[in-house]
Amino acid sequence: MYLHETLETLSRDGIEKLQIERLRKTLHHCLNSPFYRKRFAEYKLRPEDIKTLDDLRKIPFTTKNDLRENYPFGMAAVPLEETVRLHSSSGTTGNPTVVLHTQRDLDQWAEAVARCLYMVGLRKSDVFQNSSGYGMFTGGLGFQYGAERLGMLTVPAAAGNTLRQIKFITDFGTTALHAIPSYASRLYEVMLQQGIDPRDTKLRTLLIGAEPHSEAQRKRIEEMLGVKAYNSFGMSEMCGPGVAFECPEQNGLHIWEDYYIVEIIDPDTLEPVAEGETGEMVLTTINREAMPLLRYRTRDLTRILSGKCPCGRNHIRLDRMKGRSDDMIILKGVNIFPIQVETILMKFKELSSSYLIVLDTVNNNDEMSVEVELEELFTDDYAKLQGLTKEITRQLKDELLVTPKVKLVKKDSLPKSEGKAVRVKDLRNH
Amino acid sequence: MTIHQISIFIENKLGSLNEILNIIKSERLQIIASTVSDTVEYGIYRVITPEPRKACLALKSRGLAVNLTEVFAISLANTIGTAAETISYFTLAGINIEYMYSFYLDNRGILIMRTSDTAKTMEVIAKHKLNCLTEEELLQFN
Numbered sequence: 001m002y003l004h005e006t007l008e009t010l011s012r013d014g015i016e017k018l019q020i021e022r023l024r025k026t027l028h029h030c031l032n033s034p035f036y037r038k039r040f041a042e043y044k045l046r047p048e049d050i051k052t053l054d055d056l057r058k059i060p061f062t063t064k065n066d067l068r069e070n071y072p073f074g075m076a077a078v079p080l081e082e083t084v085r086l087h088s089s090s091g092t093t094g095n096p097t098v099v100l101h102t103q104r105d106l107d108q109w110a111e112a113v114a115r116c117l118y119m120v121g122l123r124k125s126d127v128f129q130n131s132s133g134y135g136m137f138t139g140g141l142g143f144q145y146g147a148e149r150l151g152m153l154t155v156p157a158a159a160g161n162t163l164r165q166i167k168f169i170t171d172f173g174t175t176a177l178h179a180i181p182s183y184a185s186r187l188y189e190v191m192l193q194q195g196i197d198p199r200d201t202k203l204r205t206l207l208i209g210a211e212p213h214s215e216a217q218r219k220r221i222e223e224m225l226g227v228k229a230y231n232s233f234g235m236s237e238m239c240g241p242g243v244a245f246e247c248p249e250q251n252g253l254h255i256w257e258d259y260y261i262v263e264i265i266d267p268d269t270l271e272p273v274a275e276g277e278t279g280e281m282v283l284t285t286i287n288r289e290a291m292p293l294l295r296y297r298t299r300d301l302t303r304i305l306s307g308k309c310p311c312g313r314n315h316i317r318l319d320r321m322k323g324r325s326d327d328m329i330i331l332k333g334v335n336i337f338p339i340q341v342e343t344i345l346m347k348f349k350e351l352s353s354s355y356l357i358v359l360d361t362v363n364n365n366d367e368m369s370v371e372v373e374l375e376e377l378f379t380d381d382y383a384k385l386q387g388l389t390k391e392i393t394r395q396l397k398d399e400l401l402v403t404p405k406v407k408l409v410k411k412d413s414l415p416k417s418e419g420k421a422v423r424v425k426d427l428r429n430h
Numbered sequence: 431m432t433i434h435q436i437s438i439f440i441e442n443k444l445g446s447l448n449e450i451l452n453i454i455k456s457e458r459l460q461i462i463a464s465t466v467s468d469t470v471e472y473g474i475y476r477v478i479t480p481e482p483r484k485a486c487l488a489l490k491s492r493g494l495a496v497n498l499t500e501v502f503a504i505s506l507a508n509t510i511g512t513a514a515e516t517i518s519y520f521t522l523a524g525i526n527i528e529y530m531y532s533f534y535l536d537n538r539g540i541l542i543m544r545t546s547d548t549a550k551t552m553e554v555i556a557k558h559k560l561n562c563l564t565e566e567e568l569l570q571f572n
Contacts, residue, residue: 374439
């Protein structure tokens with residue numbers, strides 16, 4: 001039932017004792033990071049000042065902006081020769097963020113993912129297929145190493161090519177698949193077109209994450225594919241997948257408190273919310289060498305579920321993510337900030353400064369379109385107008401890593417850029 | 431040898447043409463000829479009007495995306511086969527016609543066209559002594 005029985009079944013007291021011990025160690029270790037050394041000095045903080053978990057609140061927050069400003073290696077708490085891998089965010093607008101890992105970090109990450117997979121019933125005898133993008137996107141390698149750690153036969157199919165994914169599922173007898181929720185629906189459709197009944201395959205377990213989805217959507221995926229679908233939560237700043245995961249109860253995601261200290265704050269007042277209230281999740285890593293993060297503002301909105309989980313784990317359960325405290329969009333598992341779109345569009349003098357991002361579900365597939373206003377009709381030639389939309393599409397794709405549909409609309413038809421203009425319209429059925 | 435046509439960006443949406451025509455009406459502009467073709471999301475509404483420069487500024491000031499485009503307005507005798515013969519001159523000279531539309535004026539057919547090579551088109555027109563409408567002649571519609 002438990003891969004790491006002792007750690008997974010720790011009592012609340014046991015968890016807190018372990019946390020304070022690991023937190024103290026982490027704080028001392030943070031002094032090796034140029035960023036935290038400077039920050040501790042600014043706030044006249046010493047690791048010794050933190051004696052209890054409540055003392056954590058004396059430490060200032062760390063934000064994504066801190067990571068950007070200290071690009072690429074300013075956050076590192078070990079010499080670079082001790083690190084063995086980095087993952088980086090996609091954004092080329094401003095500095096991307098870099099996350100560094102030592103070999104121990106990678107091992108611990110793989111253990112966390114393996115723990116999650118074992119928790120939902122996957123074993124050595126399972127065949128695990130991963131339809132995440134590999135490379136810098138942590139959903140690829142993160143699940144790969146975790147699944148190998150568990151000893152499963154892994155099929156690193158990577159993203160896209162639905163026909164090939166289905167061939168792998170049928171030919172290799174895939175029993176467990178990691179996919180973003182919207183892709184699971186897509187798989188079902190193509191299976192039907194191919195005359196394949198998903199229930200005739202060996203697929204029984206789906207791991208879905210990296211994209212907001214509702215309980216209704218999960219139920220639909222389970223019915224369509226004849227599987228159990230478990231919610232996965234990860235973020236690249238923490239490592240990737242394996243931060244929190246649903247247990248067989250499918251009622252909230254256990255976040256591994258031997259890895260993270262969780263706080264839920266009001267994003268406006270920055271004060272802790274009342275028990276069980278929704279707020280922004282703040283995480284402190286306590287099991288990490290290369291790049292410890294103290295009180296990192298995840299921008300993800302959630303709440304802590306009360307009560308004891310029948311699965312026997314006392315690690316707290318998070319409700320499914322309710323959105324973001326910033327304007328980040330998650331499309332097909334890819335994080336997108338409207339400012340990235342804006343920066344690209346500003347380069348085109350043919351366009352006005354107004355634009356609208358529309359997210360919609362078309363044939364079970366999530367799509368993004370960008371409406372832009374044509375400021376001047378610079379040509380009388382259709383081919384040149386199409387050339388303009390193609391060039392905008394290409395540049396947006398290079399920046400965002402998803403291909404939006406670019407639509408030219410007439411001047412003054414979109415919300416104006418002054419004040420709080422509506423930049424994103426989300427029509428997806430989640 | 432050329433005249434100016436007004437090209438207006440138009441969305442493929444119910445009421446778009448109506449809206450543009452109302453603006454043209456309120457600016458008291460005369461439409462001598464016009465064309466718009468079916469496209470998926472947007473199109474270009476092309477209009478021949480007297481005093482195109484003035485009209486262009488007026489429409490821009492009303493928030494339309496407008497382009498002033500140089501086109502040819504070739505005047506043809508009203509007999510069968512004239513158009514075929516005329517166009518063959520351009521074909522033989524290797525000139526591609528990007529778009530063309532026509533209207534009827536004083537018992538003559540007027541071909542409005544934009545070609546792939548304006549300079550070469552002028553040579554062909556001079557060589558075959560083709561009759562072209564001028565912007566001055568369009569003023570009679572004012």
